[in-house]
Amino acid sequence: MSVPLLDLQRIHAPIEQELQAAFARVLNQNNYILGAEVTAFESACAEVLAVKHAIGVSSGSDALLLALMCIGIGPGDEVICPTYTFFATAGAIARLGATPVFVDLDPSNYNWKLEQVFAARTERTRAVIPVHLFGSCADMSELMPWAEKYGITVIEDAAQAIDASWREQPAGSIGHFGCFSFFPSKNLGGFGDGGLLTTQDDQLAEKARILRAHGAKPKYHHHFVGGNFRLDALQAALLHIKLQHLDSYTWQRQDCAARYRTLLAEKGLAHLAPEEMPGHVYNQFILRLACAEQRHQVQDKLTAAKIGTAIYYPIPLHLQACFSGLGYKPGDLPEAEAAAQTTLAIPIFPGLTEQEQDAVVSEIKQAILEN
Incomplete structure (x- = not known):
């Protein structure tokens, strides 16, 4: 018997009419980047994930990059992350000129060894990125008080963990940031690349939204050197349908x-x-x-x-x-x-x-x- 690792058609077939209706709706609009579809999807995500702010972005990788940019990570900074994860976790750190500091995994759950995280801290440590690998949350209960004690930003890499929870708290709602991926193979998969950045902090959310659009607010008035990290309306509309399931x-x-x-x-x-x-x-x-x-x-x-x-x-x-x-x-x-x-x-x-x-x-x- 042939069995695929993942069958997207089986997931999409029951909601095909809903998806086609959303596609047609966006096709007949005149706004394909950000706009009302993205705003509606962001609001729905914020409710599901129990966060104040959900910001649609171009990919999970860009969500990580954007979180690091929001706190000014750069050369001379260290960011602790697991060695056993997808490349984007450390790639975002290195792209900004900072140094990833790798820690080992706990073989019982494939998340990092928390004692190694604590031991890896130096005066240069600015942030840590716990990865909720394969859909299982890393231990956040001990991490957050430690991070607050030392003024370290916690960026949850929840790319594989939408709808996961740590002691009944949704993944992506516990740290200073949560980063999600809508790559097609994810539990909430899009029809191309897409991602989400979450935070409970009003100021961080405002900065993230500005950085998402080349650092401009209003348009053509650039406060920062940002990037093109925007989610498009079609992805948002289709993902909004799937979010309901x-x-x-x-x-x-x-x-x-x-x-x-x-x-x-x-x-x-x-x-x-x-x-x-x-x-x-x-x-x-x-x-x-x-x-x-x-x-x-x-x-x-x-x-x-x-x-x-x-x-x-x-x-x-x-x-x-x-x-x-x-x-x-x-x-x-x-x-x-x-x-x-x-x-x-x-x-x-x-x-x-x-x-x-x-x-x-x-x-x-x-x-x-x-x-």
Whole structure:
């Protein structure tokens, strides 16, 4: 049985008429950048995410960049972030001339080791970026008091975690900023690039909106050197439709994850599944294999059966060539390096059937028994 890693058509088919109506509405307007569609979507997001300000931007990467720009991050500054995450987290730091300081992961949940964050602080530390990886929130309860004590800005990278929560607080509502991605594969995926910046702070929100449009307010009067970080009206209109179905998407992902755990346990493979975390929204369902060779064998078996898989992420950021000048070497952050060799994402998305999940787990079991 062929099973895709993600099937966007299955997600969109039930709401196709709603999406087409939104497309037609925007097509007949005369404003395709920002405007009423974006404002309405921002207001809806602010309500869902329990924040005062939700600012539509061009991508999740640009949301991170914009947050850092709002607090004036630049050369000489350090920003602490996990090494086991998508490149954009550290890329935004480096683009502004600041230094990313990498910390290792906690293998129980793939988020960073908080004790390493605390130990990594120096007089140059201006911000930290907890990443709610794969849809599971990093520990915010200890982080926020520590950050307030030292005057450090907390920028939540919630690109993979819309609708996730930490102790019933929505991801992106706890730190000074929240950054979301609407890349098509995300739990609230658009039809191209898009993102969102959230904050509870009026002054930061005002600065972010100015920086979003080349630092101008009013138009052609530039207070800052900003960027072109605007969300377009069509993306906002389509995302607004999907936002109304986000609860359903989340429940379906959580149900799929629970069923995977049950199936894996029935086949004696419970150890492969991630720990169950409250508030997890499962942008990815990640298996942890025994070693690199076993991952290779399982992935090959699934590929031969036409079952989609992916590796997130094959090289930790501290070992990426572009950061070689920072002086990290293999072995410095061993948990992340081990995870990069042994993790494997398997299909999870709204509309995934029980029969498809059965097929996925059956192939995994066979792959392990055969080797």
